[in-house]
Amino acid sequence: MREAFVDLGAVARNVAAMRAVVGDVTTMAVVKANAYGHGAVPVARAALEGGADWLGVVDLDEALELRAAGMSAPVFAWLHDPAADFDAAVEHGIDIGVSYLDQLDRAAAASGRPAVHMKVDTGLGRNGIAPGDWAAVFDAAAEHERAGRVLIRGLWTHLAGADDSAQLAQFGEARAAAAAAGLEPELFHVGATGAALRQPESRFDLVRLGIGIYGVSPFDDTDAAGLSLTPAMTLTATVVSAKRVAAGTGVSYAHDYVTPRETTLALVPLGYADGIPRHASSRGPVSINGTTYRIAGRVAMDQFVVDVGDDPVAVGDRAVLFGDPATGVPSVDDWAAAADTINYEIVTRIGNRVKRVYL
Ligand SMILES: *Cc1c(COP(=O)(O)O)cnc(C)c1O
Numbered sequence: 325m326r327e328a329f330v331d332l333g334a335v336a337r338n339v340a341a342m343r344a345v346v347g348d349v350t351t352m353a354v355v356k357a358n359a360y361g362h363g364a365v366p367v368a369r370a371a372l373e374g375g376a377d378w379l380g381v382v383d384l385d386e387a388l389e390l391r392a393a394g395m396s397a398p399v400f401a402w403l404h405d406p407a408a409d410f411d412a413a414v415e416h417g418i419d420i421g422v423s424y425l426d427q428l429d430r431a432a433a434a435s436g437r438p439a440v441h442m443k444v445d446t447g448l449g450r451n452g453i454a455p456g457d458w459a460a461v462f463d464a465a466a467e468h469e470r471a472g473r474v475l476i477r478g479l480w481t482h483l484a485g486a487d488d489s490a491q492l493a494q495f496g497e498a499r500a501a502a503a504a505a506g507l508e509p510e511l512f513h514v515g516a517t518g519a520a521l522r523q524p525e526s527r528f529d530l531v532r533l534g535i536g537i538y539g540v541s542p543f544d545d546t547d548a549a550g551l552s553l554t555p556a557m558t559l560t561a562t563v564v565s566a567k568r569v570a571a572g573t574g575v576s577y578a579h580d581y582v583t584p585r586e587t588t589l590a591l592v593p594l595g596y597a598d599g600i601p602r603h604a605s606s607r608g609p610v611s612i613n614g615t616t617y618r619i620a621g622r623v624a625m626d627q628f629v630v631d632v633g634d635d636p637v638a639v640g641d642r643a644v645l646f647g648d649p650a651t652g653v654p655s656v657d658d659w660a661a662a663a664d665t666i667n668y669e670i671v672t673r674i675g676n677r678v679k680r681v682y683l
């Protein structure tokens with residue numbers, strides 16, 4: 325009834341297309357948050373087939389899910405509960421991001437020798453070691469490394485998309501501070517999809533590619549660097565009711581929509597519980613049998629209504645909310661605009677009641 329078709333071939337091709345742009349740089353496919361709603365394990369497999377070298381996730385639970393599915397590629401996880409089990413990270417060969425001294429000491433206390441990527445805050449103001457602490461934390465890291473308690477594999481940061489050149493300059497300072505402490509990480513990494521595609525100076529040794537592998541653009545001009553990435557997800561549902569009603573019929577809660585004339589109302593079983601933004605009430609686009617309509621009235625928890633006029637829409641027809649706009653259906657960006665949000669949020673929030681069907 326509710327199906328999100330996920331084109332794994334598109335994922336593989338998107339990875340390959342971005343690899344061609346970034347050149348001789350290691351690529352990490354970011355599959356956090358259930359691969360932005362697309363399904364972590366199938367997407368991770370497809371990304372590796374497309375040539376990705378690493379997989380990136382937020383926390384150890386997400387990393388362990390990939391390992392449990394038998395994936396053996398390098399995995400990096402970077403946002404940890406204060407009580408995160410770094411023994412498990414060592415046991416399953418998961419590299420960890422470390423953002424402050426206590427966390428470093430906890431990693432060093434784990435059994436075995438965790439592979440650590442030190443995160444520096446160069447101006448995003450989220451996770452990462454603040455510049456004033458670089459010297460002390462890098463000294464501690466070097467000491468742990470000499471004692472064989474950790475391997476410092478990486479040094480990295482994340483960009484705010486505000487003043488990237490200032491952040492890149494700060495990252496240069498962080499590299500110098502790490503070298504002064506005697507650290508020689510093998511991997512420096514900074515850029516996510518946007519910077520990786522458009523700012524060669526952000527690429528260093530490895531790029532962390534998220535949104536682009538799903539064929540969704542991080543840029544306002546939507547065409548990610550002229551790459552023609554293919555959107556991987558097509559969100560659909562079956563029309564579950566279609567009926568003729570009289571002019572003046574109020575539709576959905578509070579009757580924000582009233583039919584202007586006799587018409588057919590089609591009911592689509594997707595609502596805000598499925599990640600359809602209520603904010604897109606009266607605005608979100610929906611394609612049925614090749615025609616695009618707007619939602620009539622409010623999006624409810626489980627459903628919304630489309631006024632299809634005199635078009636022959638029937639129970640069992642398939643409504644497409646978004647997919648590849650090249651096929652004539654609305655895009656993720658159309659939905660982001662309708663809901664005043666970003667395309668990332670639209671795909672990521674698609675809920676568990678929507679069955680993922682892999683192509
Ligand atoms: C989510 C995330 C990425 C991927 O970002 P995209 O813009 O989706 O490519 C990269 N790095 C970090 C630290 C992230 O949290």
